[in-house]
Amino acid sequence: MPEAAKACGLRKGRYSETGRIYLLTAVAHERRPVFSDWRIGRLLVEQMRAANDEGMVQSLAWVVMPDHLHWLVELRRGSLAELMCRVKSKSCRSINLEYGRQGSLWQRGYHDRALRRDENLKAAARYIVMNPLRAGIVKRLGDYPLWDAVWL
Numbered sequence: 001m002p003e004a005a006k007a008c009g010l011r012k013g014r015y016s017e018t019g020r021i022y023l024l025t026a027v028a029h030e031r032r033p034v035f036s037d038w039r040i041g042r043l044l045v046e047q048m049r050a051a052n053d054e055g056m057v058q059s060l061a062w063v064v065m066p067d068h069l070h071w072l073v074e075l076r077r078g079s080l081a082e083l084m085c086r087v088k089s090k091s092c093r094s095i096n097l098e099y100g101r102q103g104s105l106w107q108r109g110y111h112d113r114a115l116r117r118d119e120n121l122k123a124a125a126r127y128i129v130m131n132p133l134r135a136g137i138v139k140r141l142g143d144y145p146l147w148d149a150v151w152l
Contacts, residue, residue: 016079017114021060023124024071024080025111026088029104033066034095041146043098044069044091056083061125061149063132070128072121084110125149 028034035041041064048071052059057073075083092105115124129152132144141147 016075016081018075018077021072021074021115021117021121022080023113023115023128024073024084025068026071026084027068027107027110029107031067031107034105035064035069035146036066038145040095040099043094044087045146047087047091047094050090051083051087056086059148059150060121061128061151062147063129063144064146065131065135066137070131072115072125072128080110080112122151125151 035044044064045062048059048062051057056077057075059071059073061072063070073083088106088110095105096102115121126149129141129147129149132138132147133141138144
């Protein structure tokens with residue numbers, strides 16, 4: 001299997017299903033806190049919004065933590081592998097270009113969890129966006145610049 005396919009593929013036994021809701025997690029290379037600088041995080045957010053605007057997903061909630069991303073989406077078109085490959089590669093390219101960096105931004109792969117429609121999606125979104133509070137990064141969610149949810 002080519003290296004790029006392994007880096008973007010689903011875990012063994014998983015498949016993408018259009019119309020399903022997924023919680024996706026991607027981790028920065030060597031868990032470096034590259035997104036501690038919110039300006040770098042905004043370049044990642046631009047790529048997530050582009051995937052939303054192009055109809056690949058409907059973003060429901062997300063948070064960019066210093067060394068990882070949590071993203072709750074409804075898959076609209078394509079596969080999770082295509083989505084994550086696109087967002088990770090384009091964010092890496094734009095961040096490296098903007099900041100004169102080289103090399104990997106992301107660890108290979110990502111974690112995905114399919115959610116059922118009868119699960120409490122608002123509770124899942126709340127859990128996602130509360131990550132900066134639980135991590136002790138901020139005392140109020142409004143003080144953290146890298147999150148959003150459709151219900152707020």
